[in-house]
Amino acid sequence: MMMPYPSNQDHAPIRECCYNAARKRYGDEVPEAVASRLEEELQHILRNGFTEPYMIAARIVDKAAADGYMMAMRGSVGSSFVAYLLGITEINPLPPHYRCQECSRIEWAGDDVASGFDLPNLLCSACGGEFVGDGHRIPYQMFLGVDGNTPPNIDLYAAWEYEEHAKNELEFHMSNRVWKRTIPVPDIIPHNDESIMKRLHALTGVNPRSIPMNDRAVLSLFRSTDALNVTPEQIMSETGTYGIPEMGIGCVRDMLRLTQPASFSDLVQISGLSHGSGTWEGNARERIQAGTGTLRTSLACRDQLMMELIQYGMDSESAYAVTASKRKDLPVSESIEAMLQSKVPAWYLESYRKIEYLFPKWFAVSYVISAVRNAFYKLHYPLEFYAAYFSVYSVHNDDADMELCTQEGDAIRKSLEEIQHEGYHPLLELALEMNSRGLRVKKAPSSTGDRYRIESDAYGSLEIPFMPNQQGSRLISRE
């Protein structure tokens, strides 16, 4: 069905940009379900005067792309369809669906599909073109509030070496504007993930955005070491997730071991459970271990709670109130509490009561996209992955740690066992895994100016440039 194209001149730019992007993806006749989500958001954004932060963020992200840098959107607007169409976020909040890259045909997936990224590769039934799976089912109330008047929160994560450029760009766009004091200014935040992605893109020639989210071998790293051709004993871990953001630390590896995730949406559940409080220990973990619950049915994200309460028959306003209470551990009103008790099963209520804080789904999706990209490079481009990781992370560690990393495998294992009580040693763990895959951290010859390099018989060698004050822009070059 063709939706009426709105023509209010005052609001033309944001509408026009969004509809142009929607037509490009979903065809000239934007499907009703797509247009209605877009309209719902646009109405709230325009009525409350929230247009500027979106448009400024879109210009900054565009400029960064032109300069060869990806920025990650980490803020409540991460689940906005308007933000997705403007290119500010990669997260499409629509229900899971296929869209054809050739003829723009759209096919909605069933309710049993948790994420469009889980959909198997398929060719379009109309034209034989390639279908793209997309959509994470995130309601708009989660960022605009039930009345649609919560100001947008936009945090743009930039590579360390691009931070200053991005801040200057923001300054430029802000300088001639009168800003409503109640609306937060978009923020630029430097981040390791973006610095690593920039290096991996440059070193491998593989654009992070082209990496599939449903590759079985890549996803297997989150539950097994097999694809890396190493054993759990060799690397002291039952999963292949060392060095993968938010998935490498011991407590998360335990969750992965116990739940054996197999899909993108499973990993979103893991991310939600590991960032919430009261979600895992004494809650989901117990039910999964007892066989009375699964990863999929565990309460992991705020948006999931809201959608499930609606499915249990609660009205969306009450469902939102219940969900908002898990944002800051606030009590809900007696009337809503009574409704909750009458609508949901006992196990669900019990699980809900134990939760103090639930992670937002857009944040989990954003982390998992980054995790899967890292896992892809780690599996297929080991030399480049380890070099990029050491290049960015070794600045946080002193030389003593790097010295330990230059040891042989058995010596690294021994060092790890000796210093385990001191906490988390991500570089050393990664060095152990590298050794088992036939790569070594070595001291570089003093003439090169770099202190360390990564070597391997099978893959060649790369020097690791250290970034003084996080500003280094020199790229690693293949020897």
Ligand SMILES: [Zn+2]
């Ligand atoms: Zn098609």
